[in-house]
Amino acid sequence: MADATTSVGELRDRVRQFVHARDWERFHAPRDLAMAISIEASELLERFLWRGSGSLAELSSEDRSAIAEELADVLIYGLSLANALEMDLSEAMLAKLKKDEAKYPPDRYRGRAR
Numbered sequence: 001m002a003d004a005t006t007s008v009g010e011l012r013d014r015v016r017q018f019v020h021a022r023d024w025e026r027f028h029a030p031r032d033l034a035m036a037i038s039i040e041a042s043e044l045l046e047r048f049l050w051r052g053s054g055s056l057a058e059l060s061s062e063d064r065s066a067i068a069e070e071l072a073d074v075l076i077y078g079l080s081l082a083n084a085l086e087m088d089l090s091e092a093m094l095a096k097l098k099k100d101e102a103k104y105p106p107d108r109y110r111g112r113a114r
């Protein structure tokens, strides 16, 4: 069972095993996985639609469970896409964070959304 110390690599392996056990690699072309991420992201958005501001205080435990499932779907397809592309996702994320840290230095962007 996963816990807070489960690594990205371990999660990728779990997703890879899930896909392989069902012989679904044949359906997991990168383009289709990118589409699946977008579709699941829309399902995530749907959980906030017509629900006020969507702030944490407005969400019931049922809402939070449904949101967790949709967010998990997005991330699972993201891991699947990284697997299909044989991409080191940890490295890609760290590289992107480094790029964003340089682009948005805290002394200039603290408290600013733009």
Ligand SMILES: [Mg+2]
Binding pocket: 040, 043, 069, 070, 073
């Ligand atoms: Mg879903």
